[in-house]
Amino acid sequence: MGVERWLIGLLVLALAGPAAAILPIQHWQTAGGARVYFVENHDLPMLDLSVEFPAGAAYDSAEKSGAASLTNGLLRLGADGMNEDEIARGLADIGAQLGASSGTDRAGLSLRTLSSARERRQALDTFARILRNPSFPQDVIEREKVRLIGALKEADTKPSTIVGVNFYRLVYRDHPYALRSSGEVATVETLTRDDLVSFYQRYYDRRYAVVALMGDITRGEAEAIAEEVTRDLPQGNGAEPPLPAVSRLDAGVRRFIAHPASQAHILIGAPGIRRGDPDYFPLYVGNHVLGGGGFVSRIIEEVRQKRGLAYSAYSYFSPLKRAGPFVIGMQTKREQAGEALRVVDSTLREFVTNGPTEEELGATKRNIIGSFPLRIDSNRKIHGYLALIGFYRLPLSYLEDFAENVERVTIADIKDAFARRVDPERMVTVVVGPQSEQPAAAAAR
Amino acid sequence: MPMSNVPISNVIMRAACLLVAAALIALSPATQASTEENRLANGMRVVVKTDRRAPVVVVMLWYKVGSVDEVNGVTGVAHALEHMMFKGTKSIKAGEFSRIISAAGGRENAFTSHDATGYVETLQSSQLELALKLEADRMNNLVLSPEEFSKEIKVVMEERRWRTEDRPRSLVFEALKATALTAHPYRRPVIGWMSDLETMTVNDAADFYRRWYAPNNALLVVVGDVEPREVFALVEKYFGPIPARALPVRKPQTEPVQRGARRVTVKAPAELPYVVMAFRAPPLRDAERDWEPYALDMLAAVLDGNEAARLNRTLVRGERVANSVGASYDGIARGPGLFYLIAIPTRGRTAAEVESALRREMAKIIEEGVTEEELNRVKAQAIAAQVYQRDSMSFQAQQIGSLEMAGVPHSTIDVQLKKLREVTPEQVRKVARKYFRDEALTIVQLAPQPLSTRRPVAPPAGVRHGR
Numbered sequence: 001m002g003v004e005r006w007l008i009g010l011l012v013l014a015l016a017g018p019a020a021a022i023l024p025i026q027h028w029q030t031a032g033g034a035r036v037y038f039v040e041n042h043d044l045p046m047l048d049l050s051v052e053f054p055a056g057a058a059y060d061s062a063e064k065s066g067a068a069s070l071t072n073g074l075l076r077l078g079a080d081g082m083n084e085d086e087i088a089r090g091l092a093d094i095g096a097q098l099g100a101s102s103g104t105d106r107a108g109l110s111l112r113t114l115s116s117a118r119e120r121r122q123a124l125d126t127f128a129r130i131l132r133n134p135s136f137p138q139d140v141i142e143r144e145k146v147r148l149i150g151a152l153k154e155a156d157t158k159p160s161t162i163v164g165v166n167f168y169r170l171v172y173r174d175h176p177y178a179l180r181s182s183g184e185v186a187t188v189e190t191l192t193r194d195d196l197v198s199f200y201q202r203y204y205d206r207r208y209a210v211v212a213l214m215g216d217i218t219r220g221e222a223e224a225i226a227e228e229v230t231r232d233l234p235q236g237n238g239a240e241p242p243l244p245a246v247s248r249l250d251a252g253v254r255r256f257i258a259h260p261a262s263q264a265h266i267l268i269g270a271p272g273i274r275r276g277d278p279d280y281f282p283l284y285v286g287n288h289v290l291g292g293g294g295f296v297s298r299i300i301e302e303v304r305q306k307r308g309l310a311y312s313a314y315s316y317f318s319p320l321k322r323a324g325p326f327v328i329g330m331q332t333k334r335e336q337a338g339e340a341l342r343v344v345d346s347t348l349r350e351f352v353t354n355g356p357t358e359e360e361l362g363a364t365k366r367n368i369i370g371s372f373p374l375r376i377d378s379n380r381k382i383h384g385y386l387a388l389i390g391f392y393r394l395p396l397s398y399l400e401d402f403a404e405n406v407e408r409v410t411i412a413d414i415k416d417a418f419a420r421r422v423d424p425e426r427m428v429t430v431v432v433g434p435q436s437e438q439p440a441a442a443a444a445r
Numbered sequence: 446m447p448m449s450n451v452p453i454s455n456v457i458m459r460a461a462c463l464l465v466a467a468a469l470i471a472l473s474p475a476t477q478a479s480t481e482e483n484r485l486a487n488g489m490r491v492v493v494k495t496d497r498r499a500p501v502v503v504v505m506l507w508y509k510v511g512s513v514d515e516v517n518g519v520t521g522v523a524h525a526l527e528h529m530m531f532k533g534t535k536s537i538k539a540g541e542f543s544r545i546i547s548a549a550g551g552r553e554n555a556f557t558s559h560d561a562t563g564y565v566e567t568l569q570s571s572q573l574e575l576a577l578k579l580e581a582d583r584m585n586n587l588v589l590s591p592e593e594f595s596k597e598i599k600v601v602m603e604e605r606r607w608r609t610e611d612r613p614r615s616l617v618f619e620a621l622k623a624t625a626l627t628a629h630p631y632r633r634p635v636i637g638w639m640s641d642l643e644t645m646t647v648n649d650a651a652d653f654y655r656r657w658y659a660p661n662n663a664l665l666v667v668v669g670d671v672e673p674r675e676v677f678a679l680v681e682k683y684f685g686p687i688p689a690r691a692l693p694v695r696k697p698q699t700e701p702v703q704r705g706a707r708r709v710t711v712k713a714p715a716e717l718p719y720v721v722m723a724f725r726a727p728p729l730r731d732a733e734r735d736w737e738p739y740a741l742d743m744l745a746a747v748l749d750g751n752e753a754a755r756l757n758r759t760l761v762r763g764e765r766v767a768n769s770v771g772a773s774y775d776g777i778a779r780g781p782g783l784f785y786l787i788a789i790p791t792r793g794r795t796a797a798e799v800e801s802a803l804r805r806e807m808a809k810i811i812e813e814g815v816t817e818e819e820l821n822r823v824k825a826q827a828i829a830a831q832v833y834q835r836d837s838m839s840f841q842a843q844q845i846g847s848l849e850m851a852g853v854p855h856s857t858i859d860v861q862l863k864k865l866r867e868v869t870p871e872q873v874r875k876v877a878r879k880y881f882r883d884e885a886l887t888i889v890q891l892a893p894q895p896l897s898t899r900r901p902v903a904p905p906a907g908v909r910h911g912r
Contacts, residue, residue, distance in 0.1 A: 043498050046832055076752075084762065088753035092822050095829020114829055143765055150768045150792040153716040157896050159611065260714060260897060261611040263603070294552070295531070295543035305540055308599030311607050331607050363548045370550015373569055377499035378836045 034209035034230040037386040038222045047215035048383040052108030055203035057181035066183015071199045072102035078137040080129035096123035115216035128229045163265040163432040170428040206233035212386035246323040249426045264337035264433030272326035275319045275392035279417040286414035289356040291315025334433040355415040481673040487689040488661030493673040502570040502669030505842040510657035512635040521637015524557040532593040534586040560779045561850035570670040581683035594647035613713035625887035629700040659690040668842040707887040715893035718796040725885040728782035732857035738776040740872040746823035748772035796890045807881045814874035
């Protein structure tokens with residue numbers, strides 16, 4: 001079945017309720033235990049592939065913060081007898097694109113290649129060798145550490161970095177989600193080759209690998225590829241690496257950090273929800289009205305449209321394996337930071353108390369459900385959903401059920417979920433720019 | 446970030462990004478998908494590209510007017526007007542445009558560049574008519590109120606602070622353009638100078654709208670699950686009644702020959718220096734007959750098209766003098782082209798050191814040329830990229846529109862790929878020799894300043910800091 005057919009099936013579903021599968025996801029496990037997610041589609045002569053692990057910065061320790069990201073970045077810089085230039089040339093020669101990503105929970109490699117036999121074979125061969133047999137060359141590690149420390153010191157001069165780093169520290173305190181995914185200058189300096197090798201051995205475990213494939217191959221080919229790229233990966237004895245639960249904030253925290261920038265950078269938030277949380281849909285739909293719906297959300301209306309206080313103002317939930325953050329963010333001229341904070345605070349309080357109006361909820365549902373085809377209108381986007389569903393063990397029917405889950409959310413659900421999960425009295429507020437809420441003090445030379 | 450009205454194709458920003466994007470915009474899909482074209486009696490052009498992979502349509506309305514068409518004292522008005530296009534018409538209240546598109550399950554966006562202004566809606570293909578109806582309405586019936594303008598211009602000033610004032614590397618590019626060019630309006634930032642924004646009035650935006658927003662200055666690009674004939678009929682229905690208008694005469698504003706290297710320093714809070722070298726280079730004019738722009742594209746790719754390309758391999762990986770490097774060429778443009786080389790020194794190394802390393806790499810190409818192997822590699826990348834690009838409908842619309850705005854017919858997309866594949870090592874060497882000359886060079890470096898909590902005092906003489 002082509003993309004076209006099932007997307008049209010989806011459209012029917014969006015209008016007429018549950019029907020057939022939107023996205024025929026095929027799922028199985030490799031001999032070594034990796035979970036595989038595959039959508040077969042032959043419209044374009046190309047293949048997207050990723051292999052990911054629970055190996056993101058959440059698995060770093062405070063002392064070795066940055067190990068997850070550096071391990072991930074080193075994979076492509078030497079493997080199985082190939083040096084970094086040979087790897088890069090081998091992939092470029094056939095037009096393949098290799099990606100390495102290391103986030104909060106997940107880390108891994110991705111590949112985009114032409115599906116024609118010669119190109120695909122060569123791309124997959126290089127990809128598998130990099131993933132299974134990285135060499136972590138000592139001199140390359142030294143060089144990458146220097147580069148990373150330079151980039152970190154540069155980033156630390158920027159208000160956008162400073163606000164983010166401090167926000168996550170205050171929201172997550174001693175939880176690993178507080179750690180900066182790139183690591184800190186002081187911790188990166190101490191990382192050794194052994195740290196990277198042992199991180200790789202521990203976390204790039206084939207039993208917890210998630211393989212996502214989308215594109216111009218058959219089921220049989222997909223099975224062979226999934227075996228090939230995960231075969232000979234490390235295999236430990238331990239259970240899947242645990243992550244501690246996130247504790248709620250006991251009290252609100254406000255922090256002002258001086259910076260000479262013309263704009264104040266503001267982040268407000270708290271621990272939010274995990275993937276698969278039963279409150280996900282009421283919070284997602286509610287937030288769409290509050291600050292997630294682009295130009296029609298309340299925060300942008302109050303901050304930008306009515307008052308011209310900011311170019312960008314938004315809110316979102318970022319669900320993770322454990323409670324990911326709820327975030328409200330904006331930038332505004334430093335002299336008006338106090339006013340912007342007051343506007344956002346009253347907008348949030350009003351919403352948590354009263355929820356959306358019937359009209360807002362209806363318009364939001366029409367947007368989320370009506371725009372559903374836009375979420376899966378390319379191989380890249382579909383591949384992204386496969387990786388997400390696989391990693392977080394969401395139901396295979398996640399996309400199929402999406403419209404119905406959105407449709408059934410009521411105002412009462414939203415009010416109830418926000419009342420339990422978003423407490424305006426217990427939020428972290430970080431402002432980088434003025435030293436305090438009083439513009440006069442901030443402007444003092 | 447859920448923001449629209451973002452000028453995504455500010456040429457300055459584009460140049461600072463990965464080269465491959467810039468290089469490949471001149472390549473493109475060998476179009477298996479068909480493209481059909483129509484012109485209305487009022488002069489409006491329509492290009493439809495059918496892509497049936499999903500029941501989705503991208504509607505991209507391009508006006509051939511950008512910051513290049515502004516005059517001094519009113520810089521930034523093309524972009525400010527783009528913001529105002531969401532602020533209501535005779536029949537639709539301020540903000541309603543976005544609400545209607547949103548409730549129809551759509552997403553909207555807009556962008557302003559030196560060359561053009563574009564408005565984009567992405568929706569289920571069944572909603573095509575709605576997007577066309579709304580775009581036709583605001584082409585002809587925009588209401589520009591002083592109240593809405595006074596709020597929105599503050600938003601634009603916030604955007605300038607966010608995009609440029611507080612970003613040292615953006616200030617470098619702003620200074621670079623203002624220095625490399627003297628007569629051509631590409632020297633002015635798309636977002637406009639701050640003092641021009643502070644003094645801009647609603648009448649400035651209204652004048653600009655009346656002068657340039659006419660069907661005979663517009664190109665509609667539609668990509669998606671649509672029937673071209675149905676699109677043409679709907680376009681006729683909504684845009685057909687809008688009368689053509691005489692457009693202002695565009696003066697050439699030809700940039701005079703540069704007669705020597707120009708060098709500027711920007712001081713701003715940062716840790717690492719940042720060096721940008723820009724050489725004047727010709728943009729693509731005649732897709733069939735030109736060869737230099739293709740050779741320049743390939744030159745940029747040989748320098749920075751993949752991780753093992755020359756600059757990264759020698760400066761970052763080998764000598765370790767640079768933390769990162771880049772090369773790019775703006776070949777698709779209404780005005781003069783520039784070829785950029787960018788480097789950030791490793792901590793402890795200086796701007797002068799990365800500059801001389803970049804110069805040495807240029808000299809090597811001038812003296813020894815590039816290898817067949819290197820060239821074949823970047824050609825393979827270009828050929829694969831034209832397949833990958835077909836995965837994105839909005840990319841396809843963007844590509845058709847940006848070529849047309851630069852005066853290059855989209856029908857030459859296949860020719861361009863063919864020409865690119867024909868580039869020889871000798872041609873790459875020739876363009877390097879011809880254009881990597883000090884007489885045509887502008888070099889700007891960022892001199893990092895400590896992050897004091899004091900506000901910056903005054904901009905250094907000769908460099909417009911924007912504040």
